[in-house]
Amino acid sequence: MIRVIIPHHLRNLAGTGAEVALEVDGVVTRAALLDALEGRYPVLRGTIRDRVSGERRPFLRFFACKEDLSHEPPDTPLPEAVVRGDEPYYIIGAIAGG
Amino acid sequence: MSGVRVLVGTKKGAFILTADGKRDKWQVEGPLFGGWEIYHMKGSQVDPNRIYASQSSGWFGQVVHRSDDGGKSWQTVGNEFVYEGTTGTHQWYDGTPHPWEFTRVWHFEPSPTEVDTVYAGVEDAAIFRSQDGGQTWHELSGLRLHNTGSSWQPGAGGLCLHSIVLNPNDADRIFVAISAAGAFRTDDGGKTWLPINQGLRSDYIPDPNAEVGHCVHHIAHHPANPQVLYMQKHWDVMRSDNAGDSWYEISGNLPTDFGFVIDVHAHDPQTVYVVPIKSDSEHYPPEGKLRVYRTTNGGYEWEALSNGLPQRDCYVNVLRDAMAVDKLDPCGIYFGTTGGELYGSADNGDNWTPIVSTLPKILSVEVQTLP
Numbered sequence: 068m069i070r071v072i073i074p075h076h077l078r079n080l081a082g083t084g085a086e087v088a089l090e091v092d093g094v095v096t097r098a099a100l101l102d103a104l105e106g107r108y109p110v111l112r113g114t115i116r117d118r119v120s121g122e123r124r125p126f127l128r129f130f131a132c133k134e135d136l137s138h139e140p141p142d143t144p145l146p147e148a149v150v151r152g153d154e155p156y157y158i159i160g161a162i163a164g165g
Numbered sequence: 166m167s168g169v170r171v172l173v174g175t176k177k178g179a180f181i182l183t184a185d186g187k188r189d190k191w192q193v194e195g196p197l198f199g200g201w202e203i204y205h206m207k208g209s210q211v212d213p214n215r216i217y218a219s220q221s222s223g224w225f226g227q228v229v230h231r232s233d234d235g236g237k238s239w240q241t242v243g244n245e246f247v248y249e250g251t252t253g254t255h256q257w258y259d260g261t262p263h264p265w266e267f268t269r270v271w272h273f274e275p276s277p278t279e280v281d282t283v284y285a286g287v288e289d290a291a292i293f294r295s296q297d298g299g300q301t302w303h304e305l306s307g308l309r310l311h312n313t314g315s316s317w318q319p320g321a322g323g324l325c326l327h328s329i330v331l332n333p334n335d336a337d338r339i340f341v342a343i344s345a346a347g348a349f350r351t352d353d354g355g356k357t358w359l360p361i362n363q364g365l366r367s368d369y370i371p372d373p374n375a376e377v378g379h380c381v382h383h384i385a386h387h388p389a390n391p392q393v394l395y396m397q398k399h400w401d402v403m404r405s406d407n408a409g410d411s412w413y414e415i416s417g418n419l420p421t422d423f424g425f426v427i428d429v430h431a432h433d434p435q436t437v438y439v440v441p442i443k444s445d446s447e448h449y450p451p452e453g454k455l456r457v458y459r460t461t462n463g464g465y466e467w468e469a470l471s472n473g474l475p476q477r478d479c480y481v482n483v484l485r486d487a488m489a490v491d492k493l494d495p496c497g498i499y500f501g502t503t504g505g506e507l508y509g510s511a512d513n514g515d516n517w518t519p520i521v522s523t524l525p526k527i528l529s530v531e532v533q534t535l536p
Binding site for chain 2: 074075076077079080110113114115117118119124126127142159161
């Protein structure tokens with residue numbers, strides 16, 4: 068199972084806890100992982116990726132294994148530790164305040 | 166006894182306030198959708214339990230919610246706002262072409278006759294219609310594809326369609342207003358649109374009398390007199406007696422004719438309310454005094470209504486969708502400020518009471534009159 072940590076507002080929207088466990092078929096990429104996440108929680112469509120372009124929304128980042136993977140192409144395989152479920156995949160909202 | 170339900174959209178969630186017909190004791194519920202910007206909430210006249218909420222954030226985009234039980238519970242509905250046909254470009258702030266990009270819903274306008282029909286005014290400017298209670302949305306693309314569309318330019322708040330006025334007697338006639346393109350009307354249910362800006366004068370655009378390019382802040386009418394429209398423009402309070410074919414200024418003795426809100430009394434089509442704001446450079450009331458102004462003869466002559474409103478050190482703004490009236494007698498008037506105060510008057514505006522004083526920045530106020 069892939070472990071995905073999603074931000075506070077998306078947890079509320081989807082009615083989940085902080086961590087979601089997902090089965091992802093085939094090669095585990097960011098695109099495949101987000102497809103699986105949105106498949107289980109359709110309300111999240113458009114909240115992480117732009118509905119039209121499919122691009123990451125600008126104020127979101129993707130972290131795993133202490134690396135910022137936000138700029139990796141969406142079809143790049145995720146780290147083995149994420150695929151094995153040893154490490155979570157983080158969807159992070161940009162920090163903002165004032 | 167009948168009552169009212171006030172729907173308040175704020176920078177950090179939604180609030181629902183209810184009171185009986187006396188309107189002197191209020192229950193405050195919320196925040197709903199805590200932490201999200203709620204640009205607008207509006208209920209159906211056909212079924213008051215049906216309410217739409219526009220929830221958005223810079224992080225996660227747009228989510229539309231619907232309640233079928235008066236706001237007790239909510240479900241997400243459709244969020245596919247896809248521009249139809251050629252997307253095209255409008256002008257960006259620097260005058261360069263910029264592709265139309267959907268950002269958020271600014272305003273919902275439920276049909277006064279069909280419970281499942283609702284219109285949405287969005288940024289970048291377009292109007293969408295749903296005929297299944299918000300599950301699916303279809304653009305009335307004749308507006309965006311109007312031959313002036315490529316010249317439309319955003320105001321400071323974005324290129325937003327913020328006002329939708331439906332004619333209660335003619336479902337094919339719709340008025341909209343866009344910042345900063347102006348006002349438009351359709352008489353064929355949204356297939357074709359006509360700019361209705363004749364008589365507007367805007368000294369901040371190259372041709373002050375241009376067909377489009379005017380920063381209309383809000384428009385309103387009275388359902389019993391739908392030929393008459395009232396407009397708060399960036400500067401100038403305007404009136405049309407012929408469904409927008411032409412406009413004339415009714416600013417009269419207002420201390421300043423800049424402002425955002427304008428609304429019409431529920432029972433008197435000639436009684437209109439505005440909140441003058443000092444200027445487009447200083448978005449707060451003149452002299453630090455928060456005053457609603459009322460005309461009872463359709464314009465020109467305005468009286469200040471200040472009983473119960475702060476008359477010193479007040480530097481808040483009242484945004485374009487943040488005023489509403491109920492249908493009780495006497496008519497109740499409500500408005501919210503960028504400082505998070507919601508004020509109400511249960512006597513046509515003569516006296517005001519702060520209903521809540523510490524909400525987040527208020528973006529919109531709507532009211533439902535309940536049986």
